[in-house]
Amino acid sequence: MVELRVLLIGATGVFGSRLAERAAREDGIALTLAARDRAKLDALAARLGGLPVRTLDRANIAAADLAGFDVVVDAAGPFQASAPTVIEAAIASRVSYIDLADGRDFVAGIAAHDAAARAAGISITCGASSIPALSHAVLDDLTAGWSRIDRIAMGIFPGNRAPRGLAVVQAILSYVGHPVRVWRGGRWTAVPGWGMTQRWAVPGVGKRWASVCDTPEQDLLVARYRPADSAEFFAGMELSILHLGLALLALPVRWGLPRSLRPAARPLLAIARLLLPFGSDVGAMDICVGGQDAGGKATTARWTLRADGNRGPYVPTLAALAMLRRFRDGQAPEPGARACAGMLSLAEFAADFAALGITTGHDGGK
Structure with a gap:
């Protein structure tokens, strides 16, 4: 060979x-x-x-x-x-x-x-x-034969004990507090990066914090699946102090001071690493979709991944x-x-x- x-x-x-x-x-x-x-x-x-x-x-x-x-x-x-x-x-x-x-x-x-x-x-x-490779493979499987897709929502939720690198932190901080273009209500609209903060109930895992992210997925979901209503992508940190703390740090960026949190990546990563002993080693990915089946009947589907032992x-x-x-x-x-x-x-x-x-x-x- x-x-x-x-x-x-x-x-x-x-x-x-x-x-x-x-x-x-x-x-x-x-x-x-x-x-x-x-x-x-x-x-x-x-x-x-x-x-x-x-x-x-x-x-x-x-x-x-x-x-x-x-x-x-x-x-x-x-x-x-x-x-x-x-x-x-x-x-x-x-x-x-x-x-x-x-x-x-x-x-x-x-x-x-x-x-x-x-x-x-x-x-x-x-x-x-x-995203988009695995997420679209999942959606293709879940919606095979459907006549229409109306709503897509997906979230990725790493466990707090999962290792994290500088590049990942820099990627997140690049959009925190900046306008993020999302497909909601059948049209494009702008929401604050790391905004729309909510509690997300992940089957078999429990509730995790979730906030909107700026990823290529929003564009690709709309282009491939043409959802009539919404296509939203969220991510969350397991510990409230980290997730909500970042949401608070996003506020000055939204006001224009500072222009970006990305220069703070190293100190924020250091703080996150100090908190590694807390939380869990369970990561998850959750994808929910709603629309109409082949016969035009309203239907929903959901796929959830759970990764224990920091395998996320x-x-x-x-x-x-x-x-x-x-x-x-x-x-x-x-x-x-x-x-x-x-x-x-x-x-x-x-x-x-x-x-x-x-x-x-x-x-x-x-």
Whole structure:
């Protein structure tokens, strides 16, 4: 078997290290780890059996850095306000590209690379993560045969003890307090980032705090499913002091002082880490949808994921892993640039959920 040569950027991060761990176990995938910190790279490589490493900064990567690889995976982030440097290097080197992007503008702009990707004969796959890859696989399964979709609401709720990285905190703080464009009441409207704060009852988990987030999901849900009424995405922190504290910090941003909380990412992350012993290690993802079945009858459906033992951070990596398997098995996407929405089936996640002890369930629908 000819092995698929994969370069994983951001390999030492919260998500990158978990993707590396899973991909390193796959037959037919030759993985090289890349990040900025050589000491962390060497430690991870040793833990995974002596994988090759490259010291790279995604902000300064060039086509020559990708020479000899079949696929490059960008798991570094943050993607908010990020330049498409890795994408441009991938096109120039004719190496296919996958990322875990959650930046709304970054994902929305992926089509701008379509013509160049086609000319280079490679695929650019953006957002191979919990959203939109897994979320759309779930919705496709729940609403198969429906005649109409009216409402979509989804939330992601990590346990407080789950590891958190600087890139994730920077991503959240980039939109806190700023206007977020959401589809409500059948039209686009603006609400404050980390606003609409509420208690969300997650089946089998309990109540968690939830606030609206700025993600590519809002745009992609409306584009793919055309809900008549609403498409909303929320996230929440388990501890009230963290979740509501961030909601309070959003108020000065809404008033214009300061312009952004992102410069405070490091001290806020330090505070969050001090509180790691509290709360639980249970993470969840909850997707609710309402509409009409094939016969025009009103119907609803719900799918819930529960990840115990701090296994939640594996979930955002599983779509990228599924995409690597497709490349390895000769089922690579057609050349072009696209968001990873509707590209994977829910069945492609099942074996990994089982291996990780992650449980899922759904009610109603179909």
